[in-house]
Amino acid sequence: MNRIFSGVQPTGNLHLGNYLGAIRNWVKLQKDYECIFCIVDLHALTLPQDPAELRESTREVAAAYLAAGIDEKRTIIFNQSMVGAHVELAWLLSCLTPLGWLNRMTQFKEKAGKERDLAGLGLYAYPVLMAADILVYKATHVPVGEDQKQHLELARDIAGAFNRHYNCDCFPLPEPQIFGTAARVMSLRDGTRKMSKSDVSDYSRINLMDDADLIARKFRRAKTDPERLPLSPEGFQARPEAENLIGIYSALAEISPEQALERFAGQNFSVLKEELSELAITVIGAVGAEMRRLLSDPSHIDKVLKNGAERAAAIAFPILREAQEICGLLRP
Ligand code: AMP
Ligand code: TRP
Numbered sequence: 001m002n003r004i005f006s007g008v009q010p011t012g013n014l015h016l017g018n019y020l021g022a023i024r025n026w027v028k029l030q031k032d033y034e035c036i037f038c039i040v041d042l043h044a045l046t047l048p049q050d051p052a053e054l055r056e057s058t059r060e061v062a063a064a065y066l067a068a069g070i071d072e073k074r075t076i077i078f079n080q081s082m083v084g085a086h087v088e089l090a091w092l093l094s095c096l097t098p099l100g101w102l103n104r105m106t107q108f109k110e111k112a113g114k115e116r117d118l119a120g121l122g123l124y125a126y127p128v129l130m131a132a133d134i135l136v137y138k139a140t141h142v143p144v145g146e147d148q149k150q151h152l153e154l155a156r157d158i159a160g161a162f163n164r165h166y167n168c169d170c171f172p173l174p175e176p177q178i179f180g181t182a183a184r185v186m187s188l189r190d191g192t193r194k195m196s197k198s199d200v201s202d203y204s205r206i207n208l209m210d211d212a213d214l215i216a217r218k219f220r221r222a223k224t225d226p227e228r229l230p231l232s233p234e235g236f237q238a239r240p241e242a243e244n245l246i247g248i249y250s251a252l253a254e255i256s257p258e259q260a261l262e263r264f265a266g267q268n269f270s271v272l273k274e275e276l277s278e279l280a281i282t283v284i285g286a287v288g289a290e291m292r293r294l295l296s297d298p299s300h301i302d303k304v305l306k307n308g309a310e311r312a313a314a315i316a317f318p319i320l321r322e323a324q325e326i327c328g329l330l331r332p
Helices: 016-029 051-066 084-095 100-102 107-114 121-133 146-165 212-221 238-254 258-265 269-295 298-327
Strands: 004-009 033-039 076-079 141-142 175-177
Touching: 004 016, 004 121, 016 033, 016 051, 016 141, 016 238, 016 269, 033 051, 033 298, 051 076, 051 269, 051 298, 076 298, 084 121, 084 146, 084 298, 100 121, 100 146, 107 121, 107 146, 121 146, 141 146, 146 175, 212 269, 238 258, 238 269, 258 269, 269 298
Parallel strands: 004 033, 004 141, 033 076, 141 175
Antiparallel strands: none
């Protein structure tokens, strides 16, 4: 049986990268798979959070899922801390995860910065909790952006380690699903860095709740180079900003980058930026407006999350019990 699990952290602003690289793809998957989409609030705590903002952001991510077209009747939407089985399984898995595997995680190195000794244990152990998120549902597929590839490979390694150690086939090895050109949307200010919630420059990303004027202004100010757009994808060499804008256009228009390039080949960036703004305002504007409408009634969102958590728990706890049994934990 195929089952999909994925999640987004409720930190800062949801942006175009989250939408094109992750959430939008999930909507289509609901037709063919049983899907579970989580708001990973425990992961958010790996870095300092303001409690009121964390609550607000949790509802905001839920609103984004719903506004993008995730159907809460068919699909499970919930926040991670509501289902304790994630953390309980994470402990069992952490006992089988060698430190050497965690030492390789590039995201920890980026987030911990130079003062490695001051970083929290949670930030370091985060990929084990992420593995537990997936394995506690025996999920077979995990749709994410490219930046999560390394964490997913680790989740596969951890699943394998458990199965080998206990000589069982409890956990399927989860397959990453990384879709198309928008799997890595880059910053509008620097084409060599990914668009990120934590970038201090507001002009580096399009947020899902930006209004039309702001979206247009951000694209107009997006960094480009002095040349015209290239005639073919080979012309992108050492032109990351050009490649990124064409990538975003093709993802929004749902055409290939080659088709997008055909349309703008040899033109000034201003022509591309103009059309990009229009397209983004149509697509993102609609999602943002629906998010605002949903957020005006937090009690509805809370109801969706509570219902989702009950359904998630009904799947997760029996799988946790199975793992506990395998480990030899007595449950009289
Ligand atoms: P996060 O913002 O780290 O919680 O990421 C949530 C989801 O969005 C994950 O599947 C990420 O891989 C994806 N994502 C985050 N940033 C980007 C980006 N710049 N381009 C494409 N996907 C992204
Ligand atoms: N680590 C992911 C991110 O930062 C979020 C996440 C947590 C996740 N648990 C997950 C994604 C399980 C997929 C599956 O984007």
